[in-house]
Amino acid sequence: MLVSQLLNPTLREVPAEAEVISHQLMVRAGLIRKSASGFYTLLPLGLRVLRKIETIVREEMDAKGGQEILMPIMQPAELWKESGRWDVYGAELFRLKDRHNREFCLGPTHEEIITDLIRGEVRSYKQLPMLLYQIQNKYRDERRPRFGLMRGREFLMKDLYSFDRDEAGLQESYQKMYDAYCRIFSRCGLSYRPVEADAGAIGGTGGTHEFMVLADSGENSVVYCSGCDYAANMEKSECRPQVIDDVSPEGQPKLVATPGVKTIDEVCEHLTVPQNTLVKSLLYQGDEKTFLVLIRGDRTLNEIKLNNALGGFVSLQLAAPEQVEKILGCGPGSVGPIEVPEGLMVVADEEIPFMKRAVCGANKAGYHYVDVVPSHDFRIDQVFDLRMVEPGEACLKCGAPLKEARGIEVGQVFKLGTKYSKAFGATFLDENGEEKCCVMGCYGIGVTRSIAAAIEQNHDDFGIIWPMPIAPYQCIIIPASAKDVQVVETAQKLYKELQSQGVEVVLDDRDERAGVKFKDADLVGYPIRVTLGSKTLANGQVELKDRKSNETQLVLVADVVKQVKNMIEQALQF
RNA sequence: CGGGGUAUAGCGCAGCUUGGUAGCGCGCCUGCCUUGGGAGCAGGAGGCCGGGGGUUCGAAUCCCUCUGCCCCGACCA
Numbered sequence: 001m002l003v004s005q006l007l008n009p010t011l012r013e014v015p016a017e018a019e020v021i022s023h024q025l026m027v028r029a030g031l032i033r034k035s036a037s038g039f040y041t042l043l044p045l046g047l048r049v050l051r052k053i054e055t056i057v058r059e060e061m062d063a064k065g066g067q068e069i070l071m072p073i074m075q076p077a078e079l080w081k082e083s084g085r086w087d088v089y090g091a092e093l094f095r096l097k098d099r100h101n102r103e104f105c106l107g108p109t110h111e112e113i114i115t116d117l118i119r120g121e122v123r124s125y126k127q128l129p130m131l132l133y134q135i136q137n138k139y140r141d142e143r144r145p146r147f148g149l150m151r152g153r154e155f156l157m158k159d160l161y162s163f164d165r166d167e168a169g170l171q172e173s174y175q176k177m178y179d180a181y182c183r184i185f186s187r188c189g190l191s192y193r194p195v196e197a198d199a200g201a202i203g204g205t206g207g208t209h210e211f212m213v214l215a216d217s218g219e220n221s222v223v224y225c226s227g228c229d230y231a232a233n234m235e236k237s238e239c240r241p242q243v244i245d246d247v248s249p250e251g252q253p254k255l256v257a258t259p260g261v262k263t264i265d266e267v268c269e270h271l272t273v274p275q276n277t278l279v280k281s282l283l284y285q286g287d288e289k290t291f292l293v294l295i296r297g298d299r300t301l302n303e304i305k306l307n308n309a310l311g312g313f314v315s316l317q318l319a320a321p322e323q324v325e326k327i328l329g330c331g332p333g334s335v336g337p338i339e340v341p342e343g344l345m346v347v348a349d350e351e352i353p354f355m356k357r358a359v360c361g362a363n364k365a366g367y368h369y370v371d372v373v374p375s376h377d378f379r380i381d382q383v384f385d386l387r388m389v390e391p392g393e394a395c396l397k398c399g400a401p402l403k404e405a406r407g408i409e410v411g412q413v414f415k416l417g418t419k420y421s422k423a424f425g426a427t428f429l430d431e432n433g434e435e436k437c438c439v440m441g442c443y444g445i446g447v448t449r450s451i452a453a454a455i456e457q458n459h460d461d462f463g464i465i466w467p468m469p470i471a472p473y474q475c476i477i478i479p480a481s482a483k484d485v486q487v488v489e490t491a492q493k494l495y496k497e498l499q500s501q502g503v504e505v506v507l508d509d510r511d512e513r514a515g516v517k518f519k520d521a522d523l524v525g526y527p528i529r530v531t532l533g534s535k536t537l538a539n540g541q542v543e544l545k546d547r548k549s550n551e552t553q554l555v556l557v558a559d560v561v562k563q564v565k566n567m568i569e570q571a572l573q574f
Numbered sequence: 575c576g577g578g579g580u581a582u583a584g585c586g587c588a589g590c591u592u593g594g595u596a597g598c599g600c601g602c603c604u605g606c607c608u609u610g611g612g613a614g615c616a617g618g619a620g621g622c623c624g625g626g627g628g629u630u631c632g633a634a635u636c637c638c639u640c641u642g643c644c645c646c647g648a649c650c651a
Binding site (some may be wrong): 009010011013014015016017018019034036039089090091108109111138140142143144146151157159290315317318326412414440478480481482483484512513514515516517518519520522531533534535536543 | 580584585587600611613642644645646647648650
């Protein structure tokens, strides 16, 4: 490809709308342009990167016995009503009607469609296991699309669904996908970590792992062990109570005046006590139920754990101040567990029962209780692990301190079990003629998001540094002296030769000064740069530059093709 | 969905307070010049100042309203 003909509009300045580096660079390097919030056009170079990742994904899926299909983006409402998700999925589902007023949605995922397919086509255990996948656009009306391709409303995803005879089969399929995912992200040149995760609204019974690309701009917090291979999404990570050694004798609850004091910080300051002596009391609303949640003042409540512990609500949120007023007769800043209404369930984090002389709200504006002994002075109905783990705590597996990192979720593997096969009657006959439900798994990779993740991880002040396997082109040739006939002709000749040897190469044939070409090449991030200048060429040499290491070498014209192919070959090994 | 911000040329921005019919840098087009890290000079094209309504002799500027976009939060296969 000739750069003069390529639709690759590079920008000198950072677009005002782009916040994170990958978004900025994708726009500046001329890979994408926005059409509407969360919707993007991929320009030629951006699309080439996407296709490269797709190819890697396809190869690895096929290698594990996956069969590619293509399901419709438009999905009939009936299937979603059959699974129960038409109502549960909420506003994130793009819904529309056809001319006959029949309801449809744009697929955010395809469990419904695929399970409907399988229930019609699979009859016998002999057909199992079956692994079906597609690479297709998904639609989710995110409340807040952001960061360019990182969180769009339309994005390309690979989704594979596995159907097995039993749990053991599912475990095998799951492991296959887990292994395939490791290969895929390694091949893409990404530094990633599989982490234990929460199954979320997609449901399912077994474990689940998320594949996190480690990057500071990631929207997820990950904890990992400094001593072993334990790693988990922070919202999933279990913890043990850290008991505070308090030797003071237990006392009687005393009501103290705390005028105008509402937040944890204010209470601590007013009473000169540390945060970990406070019982933070939060009134929560789960669907129609209300309950009081207790957690130590220095801890953060993990709502995911709370929702899991209490059986999974569709909607779980802090009760509105009016609700707090109605049930407890005070504002949110004064809530406490003492003398709450009989019917109000009180759930506490595991650390609460270990507290000895605690401080808590008095359900009365301007007052708090001190010297409170949990369980003794107030009722606790149920105790769970409800808090967010904190960096530095001991790993539950090996005891070494945990560390925290930010991660971008580029893939997730789920064990679904029979949730959907049961709802849809996707059954088969086993060798005894017995009817059984397929045991399912589902496995997704955000292909568009992986591009953003790759850039987050591979860039410098000058631009993108593509890992060779996903670079839009492997090599760029820059004739630095555009007036030198020798330079121009040699560049042309090398361009043709490299092309004929299967190297993905562009020739910057624009009538620009060398500096402009260098800047653009660095910005776009071509892994190998071949530069031809009058002086070096007079000695029969051209310069090869590695974008990543910044190393340059002078090579005889006759050896360029061989050397470039060498560099590519090396960079493609993993 | 709550809170905040913003909308002026392809991109980045000024002008708005105190109304008088639009400007700067980059990019783009022509020519000269230059040619190893976003050069220089000269000339040029390009805008219904997000949409609608109002106030006014007159609105980019003041008022009302709608919309888009961005950020924070909540939410999230």
